[in-house]
Amino acid sequence: MKQTVFIKDLRNLDQQEVTLHGWVVGKRSGGKIVFLLIRDGTGTCQCIVEAAQKELFDTASSLGQESSLSITGKIRLDSRAPGGAEMSVTGLQPIQVADNFPIARKSHGIDFLMTHRHLWLRSPRQTAILRIRHTLIRAVRRFFDDNGFTLIDTPILSPGAAEGAGTLFPVDYFGEEVYLAQTGQLYLESAAMALGKVYCFGPTFRAEKSKTRRHLTEFWMVEPEIAFAELPDLAEVAEAMLCALVDSVLKVHREDLAFLGRDVAALEKIKPPFPRITYTEAVELLHSPDVRARIEKELQADRERLQQWIGELDGAEKQRAVAKPGWPSDKLDQQLQDLRERIHELDIDIAHRTEHLSDAQRFEWGNDFGGDEETIISRHFDRPVVVTKYPRRVKAFYMKVAPDNPEVVLNMDVLAPEGYGEIVGGSQREDQLDVLLKRMAEEGMNTAPYEWYLDLRRYGSVPHGGFGLGIERTVSWICGLKHIRETIPFPRLMGRIYP
Ligand code: 4AD
Ligand code: MG
16 A cells, blocks of 8 residues: 655655655666655655666656655665665656756855745755754743743834834834834733733844844844843843753754754753853953953964865866866866855955954943954853843843943843854843933933833832843854854845845
C-alpha cells in the first residue's frame, strides 16, 4: 500500500513504498541515472530514476529546479545519502514544471535576493532561520504564560507618541492623524494595574531613518509589565527570560545552528548571573586603556587574517587562469567569488571597528549609546550585560527618575554579547503624578492626549515597570547573523517595501 509521508519521517520507513509531495531542489544525471533532490519543507531526499524506466527517466530529466511534483518509490536508508534515506522511484507526477528558477546555485547580490525574497525563503539557510524564529516565539509565549502573566492585546492604531515623535508612522484615521504603535507599553501599564503581571506581543512600527544592520521599520516586540516591580526585579525577569529562550533554541535546533555556522559554544555560556553595570561604568569602559588594548589586538589579528586571504586569492586566481572550461573552473569561480566577498566584508569590518574605537574614546557622558558604543561594550562580556541608569535627557518621558540622582533614570538596556548590542530596553515607570507632569513639561509634551495615562497615577498608583524584547534582534544574535533583514519573512526597511 502506498503511503503519503513527510521526508522527516523516512528514517522509520526503510524498504517501504511511499509517496512524497514536494519541489525539486537539484538534478544531477550520471548517464543511466537521474538523481532528483526533493524537499518538502521537512527535509530533503535523494530520489533515483533509472534509464531503464524510459518514460519516468524522460519526465525526471525535463524537471527544472523548483518544479513541484508527487513522487513515489521504495525507501532505502543510507547514512551517506543527504538526509539519510534514498528513494528508488517507481512513479512520478509533475504538478507544475518550472524553468529558469531565478535563484540558481551561484551566489547572488543581496539586492537581488531581497527583491526575490518570496523565492529566497525556500533556501535551506532561510528555512533554518525561520524555524528558529518560530521556536523562539513559542518559547517567549511559554515563558510568560508559565510565569503568571496574562496576555493583553494592545492597539496598533494609537493617538500619540510613546517613544519619541521622530519615528512615528502617520495614518489617516477618518481625517484625523493617528500613528502605528511604537510600543504597547502605555496601554499595558493600565492592564498591569488590573491584572498585576501582563504582557503584549505584536508588530511594532518605527519610522527609523537609519539603514543599519539592527533596524527594521516593522518588527515584533514582546513587552511584559509588572505591578509592584522595581528595576532589579525587571533585570531578573529579563535574565530568566533570555536564558529560557536560548535554552529552548539549543534544545531543538543544534542542526540548524550548525548549518548557519553558529558558534554554539557561545550560546551555551548564556547562564545567570548576567553582569550588571551602570551607564556611567559603561562609559568608563569605553575610555579604558585595557579595552583599547584588547580591541587593537583583535584588529591586528584580523588584519593578519585579511593578508592571508589576499594571498590565498592570489593563488586561486593563478590556478583559475590555467584551468580548463567546465566543472573544475566553475567550482574555482565559485571559490574565487566567495573569497573575494569574504575579503571585502572583513576589510569593511576592520575599517568600521577602527573608526568605532576612536569614536568610543571621545564618547562623552550624557549622550546616548549608538550601535558603535554598544558593540564595544557588549563584546567585553561573554553573556548579555544589563546596563542601567542612563541620563534622563536621552530616555523616554515615562521612565522613573532615580531618587538619589535626578540626572539619571531607573532604566535598563540589555546588550547581547559578541557585539550584537541592545536586544531589551525597559524601565521602572514614573509613578508619581507631579514628577511625571514635570517630565512631560520638560519634553514640551501636550498632556491632553495622555490624560488617561495620568489617571493611572491618580487612582492607586504603585511602583511598576517592564521592558520590551525585539524578536528580530534576538533571532539575529542567536543565529549569529550579520544583518537583521534575514530574521523576518518579509523585512520592512527604510527604502524597501517589496515584495
Ligand atoms: O528600547 P525600546 O524602544 O523600548 C520600548 O519600546 C519600551 N516601550 C519597551 C517597554 O519598556 N515596554 O525597544 C525595545 C526593543 C529594543 O531593545 C530592540 O530589541 C527592539 O525593541 N527594537 C527594534 N528592533 C528592530 N528594529 C527597530 N527599529 C527597533 N527598535 C527597537
Ligand atoms: Mg531602547
